[in-house]
Amino acid sequence: MNKIFNIGIVGLGQIGIYLYNELHIKKKEIEKKTGNKIQIVAISAKNINKKRKFKINRNIFYKNPLRIFDKNKIDILFECVGLSDGISKKIVETALKNKINVITPNKTLIAKHGDYLARIAENNNVNLEFEAAVAGGIPVIRTLKDGLSTNKINKVYGILNGTTNYILTEMEKTGETFHKVLKKAQQLGYAEPGNPKLDLNGFDAFAKVRILSALSFNNLISKNDCIMEGIENIDIKDIKIANQLNMRIKLLGISKIVNGKLFETVHPCLVGKNTYIGNVNGVMNAVITQGYPVGESILQGEGAGPGPTSSSLLSDLVSILRGNIKKPFGLPSNKRKKINVLSNNEYTNSLYLRFEVKDRPGVLSKITNRLAKFKISVKRIIQTPNKRNNKATIVIITHKTTESNSSKCLSIFKNDKNILQKPILIRLYN
Amino acid sequence: MNKIFNIGIVGLGQIGIYLYNELHIKKKEIEKKTGNKIQIVAISAKNINKKRKFKINRNIFYKNPLRIFDKNKIDILFECVGLSDGISKKIVETALKNKINVITPNKTLIAKHGDYLARIAENNNVNLEFEAAVAGGIPVIRTLKDGLSTNKINKVYGILNGTTNYILTEMEKTGETFHKVLKKAQQLGYAEPGNPKLDLNGFDAFAKVRILSALSFNNLISKNDCIMEGIENIDIKDIKIANQLNMRIKLLGISKIVNGKLFETVHPCLVGKNTYIGNVNGVMNAVITQGYPVGESILQGEGAGPGPTSSSLLSDLVSILRGNIKKPFGLPSNKRKKINVLSNNEYTNSLYLRFEVKDRPGVLSKITNRLAKFKISVKRIIQTPNKRNNKATIVIITHKTTESNSSKCLSIFKNDKNILQKPILIRLYN
Numbered sequence: 027m028n029k030i031f032n033i034g035i036v037g038l039g040q041i042g043i044y045l046y047n048e049l050h051i052k053k054k055e056i057e058k059k060t061g062n063k064i065q066i067v068a069i070s071a072k073n074i075n076k077k078r079k080f081k082i083n084r085n086i087f088y089k090n091p092l093r094i095f096d097k098n099k100i101d102i103l104f105e106c107v108g109l110s111d112g113i114s115k116k117i118v119e120t121a122l123k124n125k126i127n128v129i130t131p132n133k134t135l136i137a138k139h140g141d142y143l144a145r146i147a148e149n150n151n152v153n154l155e156f157e158a159a160v161a162g163g164i165p166v167i168r169t170l171k172d173g174l175s176t177n178k179i180n181k182v183y184g185i186l187n188g189t190t191n192y193i194l195t196e197m198e199k200t201g202e203t204f205h206k207v208l209k210k211a212q213q214l215g216y217a218e219p220g221n222p223k224l225d226l227n228g229f230d231a232f233a234k235v236r237i238l239s240a241l242s243f244n245n246l247i248s249k250n251d252c253i254m255e256g257i258e259n260i261d262i263k264d265i266k267i268a269n270q271l272n273m274r275i276k277l278l279g280i281s282k283i284v285n286g287k288l289f290e291t292v293h294p295c296l297v298g299k300n301t302y303i304g305n306v307n308g309v310m311n312a313v314i315t316q317g318y319p320v321g322e323s324i325l326q327g328e329g330a331g332p333g334p335t336s337s338s339l340l341s342d343l344v345s346i347l348r349g350n351i352k353k354p355f356g357l358p359s360n361k362r363k364k365i366n367v368l369s370n371n372e373y374t375n376s377l378y379l380r381f382e383v384k385d386r387p388g389v390l391s392k393i394t395n396r397l398a399k400f401k402i403s404v405k406r407i408i409q410t411p412n413k414r415n416n417k418a419t420i421v422i423i424t425h426k427t428t429e430s431n432s433s434k435c436l437s438i439f440k441n442d443k444n445i446l447q448k449p450i451l452i453r454l455y456n
Numbered sequence: 457m458n459k460i461f462n463i464g465i466v467g468l469g470q471i472g473i474y475l476y477n478e479l480h481i482k483k484k485e486i487e488k489k490t491g492n493k494i495q496i497v498a499i500s501a502k503n504i505n506k507k508r509k510f511k512i513n514r515n516i517f518y519k520n521p522l523r524i525f526d527k528n529k530i531d532i533l534f535e536c537v538g539l540s541d542g543i544s545k546k547i548v549e550t551a552l553k554n555k556i557n558v559i560t561p562n563k564t565l566i567a568k569h570g571d572y573l574a575r576i577a578e579n580n581n582v583n584l585e586f587e588a589a590v591a592g593g594i595p596v597i598r599t600l601k602d603g604l605s606t607n608k609i610n611k612v613y614g615i616l617n618g619t620t621n622y623i624l625t626e627m628e629k630t631g632e633t634f635h636k637v638l639k640k641a642q643q644l645g646y647a648e649p650g651n652p653k654l655d656l657n658g659f660d661a662f663a664k665v666r667i668l669s670a671l672s673f674n675n676l677i678s679k680n681d682c683i684m685e686g687i688e689n690i691d692i693k694d695i696k697i698a699n700q701l702n703m704r705i706k707l708l709g710i711s712k713i714v715n716g717k718l719f720e721t722v723h724p725c726l727v728g729k730n731t732y733i734g735n736v737n738g739v740m741n742a743v744i745t746q747g748y749p750v751g752e753s754i755l756q757g758e759g760a761g762p763g764p765t766s767s768s769l770l771s772d773l774v775s776i777l778r779g780n781i782k783k784p785f786g787l788p789s790n791k792r793k794k795i796n797v798l799s800n801n802e803y804t805n806s807l808y809l810r811f812e813v814k815d816r817p818g819v820l821s822k823i824t825n826r827l828a829k830f831k832i833s834v835k836r837i838i839q840t841p842n843k844r845n846n847k848a849t850i851v852i853i854t855h856k857t858t859e860s861n862s863s864k865c866l867s868i869f870k871n872d873k874n875i876l877q878k879p880i881l882i883r884l885y886n
Contacts, residue, residue: 048749052606059605059787157603163750165603172602173587173595175489176482176770305732312754319478319763320593324742326732326754333749340606350780357489 030063031347032099036091036117037106038071038078041131044332045104045339047080052340060347064102068094091117095124102127102346104339110134115143122146122154129342131158131335134224137233141246141362144354154354155342160234161186161311163334164327165341170241170315171356177317179242181282186234186292188309188330189217189225190257190277194294195307198265198274204258216309216330227256228277228292235279235290240355242281242315245365248288253370253429255293264380264450267408267421268296274304278455287368295455296378303455371430376405378423380450381439385411385418389444393420400435402427417446423454460493461777462529466521466547467536468501468508471561474762475534475769477510482770490777498524521547525554532557532776534769540564545573552576552584559772561588561765564654567663571676571792574784584784585772590664591616591741593764594757595771600671600745601786607747609672611712616664616722618739618760619647619655620687620707624724625737628695628704634688646739646760657686658707658722665709665720670785672711672745675795678718683800683859685723694810694880697838697851698726704734708885717798725885726808733885801860806835808853810880811869815841815848819874823850830865832857847876853884 033049035042049056049066057063069082070091088094091113094103103121105128107114114135121128123146130136136143136156147154157167161184170179185191189211196207208226211217217225224230232254240247257277268275278295281288297304302324306312311329316322328334345352355362383389390409397404406423427435432451439445463479465472479486479496487493499512500521518524521543524533533551535558537544544565551558553576560566566573566586577584587597591614600609615621619641626637638656641647647655654660662684670677687707698705708725711718727734732754736742741759746752758764775782785792813819820839827834836853857865862881869875 048606056606058791061788163604164753165599168598168603169595172775173598173771174593174767175774176478176486177767302735305735317767320767321758321764323594323758324754324756326756328751328753334751337604337607337747337750341603344605345602348780348782350778352778358491361488 028062030065031101032067033064033102033104034068034070034094034098034100035066035104035106036070036094037108038069038076038082039106039108041332041335042071042104042106043078043080043082045106045336046082048336048340056340056344056347060344062347064347067098068100070094092120095120100126102129102343105130105132105135108132108134110138115139118143118154119146122150122152125150125152127153127155127346129155129339129346131156131339133159133230133233133237137236137247140237140240140354141359145359147354148359151351153346153352155345156237156354157342158335158338160237161313161325162188162327162329162331163337164311164313164325164329165338166238166313166325167241168341169325170238171352174315174317174320174323175356177320179315179317181316182238182242182313183278183280183282184313185276185303185306185311186231186279186313186329187225187277188311188328189222190231191307191311192216192309194257194260194265194275194277197260197262198269201262201266203262204260226258228254231277231279231292235281235292238279238313239281239288239290240362243283243288243365244357244362245288246362248290248365248367250367251370253291253293253373257294260294261450264452267380271423272299273297274299275452276303276306278303284368286366288365289368289373291373294452296452297455371428373429374426375456376424376426376454377432378421378452378454379436381420381422382446383418383420384444384446385416386444390420392442392444393422396435396438397422397424400427400431402431402435426456458492460495461531462497463494463532463534464498464500464524464528464530465496465534465536466500466524467538468499468512469536469538471762471765472501472534472536473508473510473512475536475766476512478766478770486770486774486777490774492777494773494777497528498530500524522550525550530556532559532773535560535562535565538562540568545569548573548584549576552580552582555580555582557583557585557776559585559769559776561586561769563589563660563663563667567666567677570667570670570784571789575789577784578789581781583776583782585775586667586784587772588765588768590667591743591755592618592757592759592761593767594741594743594755594759595768596668596743596755597671598771599755600668601782604745604747604750604753605786607750609745609747611746612668612672612743613708613710613712614743615706615733615736615741616661616709616743616759617655617707618741618758619652620661621737621741622646622739624687624690624695624705624707627690627692628699631692631696633692634690656688658684661707661709661722665711665722668709668743669711669718669720670792673713673718673795674787674792675718676792678720678795678797680797681800683721683723683803687724690724691880694882697810702729703727704729705882706733706736708733714798716796718795719798719803721803724882726882727885801858803859804856805886806854806856806884807862808851808882808884809866811850811852812876813848813850814874814876815846816874820850822872822874823852826865826868827852827854830857830861832861832865856886
C-alpha cells in the first residue's frame with residue numbers, strides 16, 4: 027500500500043480538462059479511499075495555448091503524446107482525445123503494450139477496436155477501463171461486469187444519447203422544428219457546434235449498443251450491418267401526432283438475443299407516454315436490462331457532459347488503485363464467442379406510417395390494399411383532410427410485421443403521384 | 457489462477473436453498489468468468505428434513521453451523537440465516553476471524569453490527585460483502601462503493617421495501633383495505649406469513665437506509681433515534697383522496713445531509729403521480745442518489761425474492777473469486793467518521809392532514825386558527841360533508857413546517873370532542 031501511481035492525461039478538451047481539475051480536487055479523497063497516492067506527471071494536447079477553463083501546469087505538458095512514455099514512468103493513462111482510430115488508438119495500444127493501465131471514455135475506439143485492445147491488456151496484465159464510454163455518469167459497464175455478472179441477460183436497451191433525447195424533448199415541449207431546436211442545443215453545449223452528426227444519426231448510440239451487447243451476452247463485438255437511424259428526419263408533425271396518440275418519439279438503442287441470435291439496432295421509436303422509457307426526458311440516459319433471475323433492472327442518470335463523464339473516469343481510477351485487475355469485458359477474451367446475428371429482415375415491429383396524399387377518392391383504398399397484399403394488418407387509421415389545399419394526412423398504425431415485408435410494401439409508393447412524399451415510417455416499441 | 461475455493465452455506469431457507477441451486481447451475485459460468493474453481497463443501501440448517509424446493513447433498517450437511525469450521529477449510533461463507541444477532545452474528549464473526557470471506561444478504565445484521573464486523577474483516581484482510589442486503593437484485597452497494605465512489609453525495613432515497621410497495625400499489629388498484637391486501641400479499645409470498653411486521657413498520661427499510669447512509673456519506677453507521685413509520689395505519693380513504701389530488705402514497709426511505717448533519721428516516725410520503733418515484737409500483741425497488749458532479753442517478757429493479765437476492769449474492773462471489781479485496785464500506789474503518797445528526801424536530805415538510813369532524817359551525821375555523829397560531833400556512837383545504845351522519849372530512853395541505861411545530865400544533869386535537877379521531881398526518885415528498 028501507499029504506492030505512488032503516476033498519471034498521464036492525453037487530450038485536454040472539455041472532458042480532459044475537467045478530469046484534470048477533478049484529479050486535483052479529489053486527490054486526498056481518492057487516496058483515502060484506495061490507500062495509494064496519485065500524481066499527474068504528464069499531460070498532452072494539440073495546443074498548449076488554447077483557452078481552457080482550468081489552468082494547466084506547463085512544466086508537464088507534451089505536444090507529442092507519445093513522448094510521454096519516453097520521459098516518464100506512467101502507471102495509468104487517460105485517453106481523452108476521442109477518435110476511433112489515429113492517435114487515440116496509437117496511444118492506447120502503446121500504453122497497454124508498455125504495461126500501463128488505460129482509462130478512456132472513448133466509445134467509438136472501444137466499439138471498433140475493443141476486442142483487439144482487450145487482448146493486449148490481458149496479455150500484459152493491465153486494465154483497460156471504459157466506464158465513461160456508455161451513458162456518462164451511470165455505472166452501467168460495472169453493473170454488467172460485476173453487479174449482474176451471473177445473470178443470463180437477454181435484452182439491454184435504452185436511451186443512450188443525451189443530445190438527441192434533449193432535442194426530441196424540446197421539440198415536443200416547444201413545437202419548434204428539428205433545426206431550430208438543434209441550434210438551441212448547440213448554444214447550450216448539448217450538441218457539438220461543429221459537427222453534431224455522429225450524435226444525430228445514431229452513430230454514437232450505436233457504438234454504445236455494441237459495447238453493451240458484448241458485456242451483456244459475452245460475445246466479441248459484432249461488426250455486422252444493422253439498422254441505424256437517427257433523428258435528423260424527425261418532423262415536428264410526427265411528434266404532434268404522437269402526442270395525440272399518447273405517445274412520444276425516443277431514439278432507442280436496442281440489443282437482444284432472438285432465438286440465440288444477436289440483434290442490434292438504433293432507431294427512433296414511438297413509446298407510450300405512460301411507460302417508464304417514455305418519461306426519460308431531456309439529457310437523461312437510461313439503460314434497461316432484462317435478465318434471469320434478476321428480472322428487469324433500470325439505471326438512469328445524466329448521460330453526457332464533463333461532470334458525469336469525469337465521475338465514471340474516476341471510478342475506473344479508484345478501481346485500479348484498489349488493485350482490481352479485471353478483464354476489460356468481464357471474462358477472458360478467449361472465452362468470448364463470435365455470435366450469430368439475426369438478419370435485419372427478420373426484425374418485427376408495429377409501425378406508424380404517415381402518408382401525405384391528394385384528397386382523391388381511391389387513395390386510401392390503394393394504400394390499404396397494398397398493406398393487405400403484404401399481410402400487414404391495420405390497427406388504427408386516422409385521416410385528417412386539409413380542405414384548403416385538397417390534401418390529406420393519413421396515419422396508419424399497423425400490427426407487427428417484418429422489416430423485409432414493410433420495405434417491400436412501401437417501396438411502390440414513391441412512384442405514386444397521389445402520394446406527395448415518401449411515406450414516414452416510425453417503429454413502435456414493443 | 458485456477459485455485460479451488462471451498463464454499464459453505466449456512467441457512468437453507470428460501471434464499472439459501474435458491475442460492476445452493478444457482479451455485480450448481482452457474483458453476484461453469486462463474487469459473488469461466490473468474491478463472492477460479494468453486495465447490496460447495498458444507499451446508500447447514502436447523503432441520504435437514506424440512507421440505508425444500510431443491511434437493512440437498514446430505515453428506516455435507518451440518519446441524520450445528522459452527523462445526524463447519526472445524527471439519528472443513530472454508531474460503532467463502534454465505535450467511536443466509538437472517539437474524540440481527542444470535543447465530544448469524546456468531547457465524548459471521550467466527551468466519552471473519554478465521555480469515556474466511558463472508559457474503560450475506562442480512563441487512564439487520566449489517567445495520568446493527570456492520571462497523572464491528574467490517575473491522576474484523578479488514579484486520580484479517582478478507583471480504584465482508586452484502587450487496588444483497590439492500591434492494592435485492594439492484595447492485596446499489598457496488599454502485600456506491602465503486603461506480604459513484606468519487607462523487608460528493610448529499611442525498612440517497614427511494615423505495616426500499618417491495619412488500620409495502622406491493623401493498624400500497626394493490627390498495628390503490630383494488631380499493632381494498634390494508635388488511636385484505638396484506639392477506640393477498642402473504643398468499644403470494646410477498647409478505648411473510650408468520651410475522652410481516654418488520655416489513656410493514658418500516659424496520660426493514662430503515663436498516664437499508666442506515667447502510668446506504670454509511671456508503672454514501674462515508675460515516676460510521678448511525679445509531680440515533682429516527683422518525684420511523686410504516687404503512688400499517690394507511691387507510692384506503694387516504695389513498696383515494698391522494699388519488700383525487702393526483703398523488704400516490706409511497707413508503708420512502710430517505711437519508712440526506714442537511715447543513716453538514718445526517719438525517720435518516722422512513723415514513724409514508726405523498727408523491728406526485730407524474731414523478732418518477734410515483735411510478736415505481738408493485739414489488740419494484742428504486743434507489744435515487746444525488747451527487748456532484750454526477751447529478752441524479754436512479755437504480756430500479758426487483759427488490760425482493762430469491763432470484764434477485766441470489767443475483768446479488770453471486771455478484772459478491774464473483775468479485776471475491778476475481779481477487780478483489782475490498783473494504784466492506786469502501787474505505788478503511790479508521791477513515792470513516794462519526795457524523796452529527798440533525799434533530800428530528802428540525803425535519804421540514806409540507807403536510808397532508810385529514811380531520812374527521814362533526815359538521816358544526818366553528819370547527820373548521822378552530823382548526824385553521826390553531827394552524828395559524830403555529831404559523832403553519834395552508835395551501836389547500838378540501839371539506840367534504842357527509843349529510844347523512846352530520847359529519848365531515850377536512851383535508852388540509854400545508855406549506856412547509858417543522859416536525860416539532862406540527863406535533864405541538866396537532867397534539868391539542870385529541871381532546872376535542874368535535875374532532876372524532878386523531879388527525880391523520882402524511883408528509884409530502886419535497
